[in-house]
Amino acid sequence: MRRESRRSIxxxxxxLPSLFWLSLFFIIPTLFVFAIALKPANxxxxxxxxxxxxxxxxxxxPNYLIVAWRTIWISILSAAxxxxxxxxxxxxxxxxxxxxxxxxxxxIIVPFWTNFLVRIFxxxxxxxxxxxxxxxxxxxxxxxxxxxxxxNAGSVVLxxxxxxxxxxxxxxxxxxxxxxFQLLEAARDLGAKRFQAFARIFLPGIRRGLLTxxxxxxxPALGSYIIPDIVGGPSGEMIGNxxxxxxxxDRNLPQASALSVVLILSILAPLLAVLFLQRKREKPESxx
Amino acid sequence: MRRSRFPFIVTLAVLFFFYLPIIILIVNSxxxxxxxxxxxxxxxxxxxxxxxxxxIWRAAKNSLLIAVFATAVSLVIGTTAAVALHRFAxxxxxxFHFGLVYMPLxxxxxxxxxxxxxxxxxxxxxxxxxTIFLAHVTFCISFVAMTVLARLQDxxESIIEAARDLGAAWWATTxxxxxxxxxxxxxxxxxxxxxxxxxxFVITFFVAGPGSTTLPIRVYSMIKFGSPPLINAxxxxxLAVTFTAVAASQRLSRTKR
Numbered sequence: 001m002r003r004e005s006r007r008s009i010x011x012x013x014x015x016l017p018s019l020f021w022l023s024l025f026f027i028i029p030t031l032f033v034f035a036i037a038l039k040p041a042n043x044x045x046x047x048x049x050x051x052x053x054x055x056x057x058x059x060x061x062p063n064y065l066i067v068a069w070r071t072i073w074i075s076i077l078s079a080a081x082x083x084x085x086x087x088x089x090x091x092x093x094x095x096x097x098x099x100x101x102x103x104x105x106x107x108i109i110v111p112f113w114t115n116f117l118v119r120i121f122x123x124x125x126x127x128x129x130x131x132x133x134x135x136x137x138x139x140x141x142x143x144x145x146x147x148x149x150x151x152n153a154g155s156v157v158l159x160x161x162x163x164x165x166x167x168x169x170x171x172x173x174x175x176x177x178x179x180x181f182q183l184l185e186a187a188r189d190l191g192a193k194r195f196q197a198f199a200r201i202f203l204p205g206i207r208r209g210l211l212t213x214x215x216x217x218x219x220p221a222l223g224s225y226i227i228p229d230i231v232g233g234p235s236g237e238m239i240g241n242x243x244x245x246x247x248x249x250d251r252n253l254p255q256a257s258a259l260s261v262v263l264i265l266s267i268l269a270p271l272l273a274v275l276f277l278q279r280k281r282e283k284p285e286s287x288x
Numbered sequence: 289m290r291r292s293r294f295p296f297i298v299t300l301a302v303l304f305f306f307y308l309p310i311i312i313l314i315v316n317s318x319x320x321x322x323x324x325x326x327x328x329x330x331x332x333x334x335x336x337x338x339x340x341x342x343x344i345w346r347a348a349k350n351s352l353l354i355a356v357f358a359t360a361v362s363l364v365i366g367t368t369a370a371v372a373l374h375r376f377a378x379x380x381x382x383x384f385h386f387g388l389v390y391m392p393l394x395x396x397x398x399x400x401x402x403x404x405x406x407x408x409x410x411x412x413x414x415x416x417x418x419t420i421f422l423a424h425v426t427f428c429i430s431f432v433a434m435t436v437l438a439r440l441q442d443x444x445e446s447i448i449e450a451a452r453d454l455g456a457a458w459w460a461t462t463x464x465x466x467x468x469x470x471x472x473x474x475x476x477x478x479x480x481x482x483x484x485x486x487x488x489f490v491i492t493f494f495v496a497g498p499g500s501t502t503l504p505i506r507v508y509s510m511i512k513f514g515s516p517p518l519i520n521a522x523x524x525x526x527l528a529v530t531f532t533a534v535a536a537s538q539r540l541s542r543t544k545r
Binding site: 007012023026028036115116194220222244247271 | 308364402406409410426516526
């Protein structure tokens with residue numbers, strides 16, 4: 001009995017620093033966001049007294065709805081492209097010899113040691129009207145002189161894929177490493193076409209990796225701010241830009257909080273869905 | 289059975305995609321041309337000009353200062369968190385604790401930035417280097433904890449039991465057995481925290497006050513309002529620094545083994 005209680009005192013002591021810090025600087029700030037979303041703004045950029053639903057009512061304006069819809073489709077499209085590219089790469093990395101595997105993994109990770117802003121800036125330069133890609137495409141006659149590659153939703157998708165692709169490759173590769181490739185040979189022996197075997201045996205086999213990868217790109221994409229800020233322009237704006245505008249341009253903190261509440265809730269939905277899927281799928285397997 | 293070449297081709301194409309913008313950026317930093325329109329000869333003029341920008345140096349100093357303190361504090365808190373999560377893994381408190389440590393890794397940066405801003409505004413803390421430090425410690429704790437936890441899980445528990453059986457007290461076991469075995473995990477976690485702190489823009493931008501410019505904030509305002517060749521040069525220097533640091537740490541950890 002004394003041993004038990006000494007153990008639990010020690011547990012609380014060791015857990016206390018992080019519990020304290022994260023409660024103070026993570027949980028409580030999140031509660032403040034929810035509370036301030038229900039406060040009126042005062043004209044001096046501060047928070048007024050009393051309570052109101054107005055900050056949420058004004059979210060129904062068409063301006064916000066367009067941006068919300070764009071945020072969703074940009075995130076879905078970016079996640080889909082990432083998974084589409086990462087699945088064959090994960091497959092390749094799991095099958096190639098150890099020496100090449102190490103080299104390729106290194107080559108995939110190295111560019112992402114560079115600063116996030118610098119990478120986005122590099123794309124801004126590349127996609128610029130005077131930049132290399134525009135020149136090549138114009139020379140090949142694929143785009144007219146007036147077409148802009150920069151400042152639209154397409155450039156946001158491109159840079160989002162660029163930023164998050166490594167984070168989708170790694171979990172898919174980790175899952176593919178554990179996949180039993182003899183299953184593919186068996187499927188081929190039984191007459192499956194190569195793509196059939198890939199789609200119906202390999203992809204379901206690395207399901208957990210695919211779901212993790214999906215979260216790694218979809219959730220940060222929903223909260224994207226700096227990518228659309230630098231390469232998006234007005235026609236590439238996302239929810240994150242709206243939050244930043246309310247904070248930095250018109251200093252309306254309650255409105256910014258209301259937008260953040262919507263973002264928090266829209267992130268919880270896919271997160272819980274994936275957790276649920278992973279749990280549901282696991283049970284029958286653990287019986288085997 | 290002949291294997292498809294498709295996965296190999298995708299891998300090569302994606303690697304090209306990864307390196308293209310970075311290589312063009314480095315090449316352009318040595319371009320004498322003011323605009324990105326074509327090569328006009330090799331030049332170091334942008335690097336020279338960079339040295340005469342006092343604000344960049346001030347921002348770099350701020351970044352370094354914050355990173356050092358944020359790394360130190362988050363290393364202590366993150367390591368205690370990892371030890372608690374590992375040793376008392378099955379308890380209810382630790383299940384909550386794990387969720388709390390895990391959440392900051394999932395939440396988009398902008399939400400962390402805005403919620404900390406709301407806290408500081410509501411409590412009335414003046415925004416500046418200190419609030420940036422608090423924010424950096426907050427997100428670094430989770431990364432340190434996860435890195436150290438991964439190392440702890442690879443441990444041979446029996447070594448600790450052996451130490452205790454031989455009469456070592458709790459503190460002696462921690463200092464003489466646990467910490468030395470954890471060292472590579474601590475170095476990795478510390479390096480990660482340091483890089484994350486030096487690199488962070490979004491969260492920092494929300495909790496920075498006037499006059500508390502960090503290097504990424506400076507880079508951002510140069511991207512928005514400054515001259516591109518100057519950023520190319522600064523980016524190339526940052527790239528060189530990161531590569532050297534990572535290569536050095538890899539070399540170190542290899543010779544250790």
